[in-house]
Amino acid sequence: MSKRSKDTRRVYSNDLQWFFYAVSGEVSAGAVRAFLALPRIQALRVLMGYQDSLAANGYAGSTINRKVSAVKSLVEYAYRIGECEWQLPRLKREREQRYKDTTGVSVEQIRLMMAVPDRATAKGKRNYAILRLLWENGLRRGEIAKITCGEIDWEEQRITIYGKGRREEGEEIDVSDRALEAIRDWLTVRPQSEYDVLFTSLDHNTLGKPLSLTSIYRMVRRLGEKAGIKKIVSPHKIRHSAITAYLDASDGDMRGGASFARHSDLSVTQVYDDNRKRQQKKATKILSDLA
Structure with missing residues (x-):
């Protein structure tokens, strides 16, 4: 994630805090370690459940994709440095509708x-x-x-x-x-x-x-x-x-x-x-x- 812009890293950091609070009720190093220690298939179920909950709560496809991408980036980094033994597969992306409503106000x-x-x-x-x-x-x-x-x-x-x-x-x-x-x-x-x-x-x-x-x-x-x-x-x-x-x-x-x-x-x-x-x-x- 080091090659990403400062703004993107900040947004991803917020997305990761949101994810861990949603799936574990807390934002802490312990919550991160617990997620990375899960078996791959269980971690995948957690992430897919999170993705489904975002969609059920009306989040835009682009927002859901970004939030999921933040988690995948964390896992990829943890895998590279030896803190995680698996990587996540490519998940089906939510359909993105760009600027569907551009009317604004008068x-x-x-x-x-x-x-x-x-x-x-x-x-x-x-x-x-x-x-x-x-x-x-x-x-x-x-x-x-x-x-x-x-x-x-x-x-x-x-x-x-x-x-x-x-x-x-x-x-x-x-x-x-x-x-x-x-x-x-x-x-x-x-x-x-x-x-x-x-x-x-x-x-x-x-x-x-x-x-x-x-x-x-x-x-x-x-x-x-x-x-x-x-x-x-x-x-x-x-x-x-x-x-x-x-x-x-x-x-x-x-x-x-x-x-x-x-x-x-x-x-x-x-x-x-x-x-x-x-x-x-x-x-x-x-x-x-x-x-």
Whole structure:
């Protein structure tokens, strides 16, 4: 697992903790050793049962595959260093449906969310700046969390982001006047911190520490609820909304949409465009009329 990115190792570590808590009720070195000491067929049954329970609880196929892969990686490593006498076979992967629901929320609902933060308060200034970046740049919460104060180019109006698929040096993106103004407003009240990250916690116990991915998710979800939006709003829902809204406003500019979303594969952006225009419904109607 040493060749994996730092983010992947962190996610796998969380997945392994989840696995051992689910199958043994505790996360400890003893639980790991007990699992690795099982006969191969028994360990396989445990992992397959875990896989089935994830599916029964509604986890996406991609998430289930990643969680199972984390366990297999642990076993492979333990086998290589002599801590385990067997390896796990290839398990049937769950079917992955990429971006099945790309609808997100409407532009009007985004406007309602933008109006929720009280920008006279520190928390309101911070949350508003995050919302602007999520919406205007389609950023993922991991990218939001890693923005640093030192890598904001005020003159060129650009920031460097790190995250999914990014190289270690990051990637520069353009930001709007409104987003920069919101960031400046937040920086006037940002607490002193030993960390260079732009967005920090304002909670008493974690004041000045980097804002966690969970905190960003919960913040967005609460703002959606306060805006009166019935569906659960997440940072990724806002990303979906931004990509779809751009395609609507640009009459389906696929290359612009892919550039905005930072999709390396144009077919991913195509999914958004197809869902936006409901191409399958049109095709079904034509075929229905023909017969």
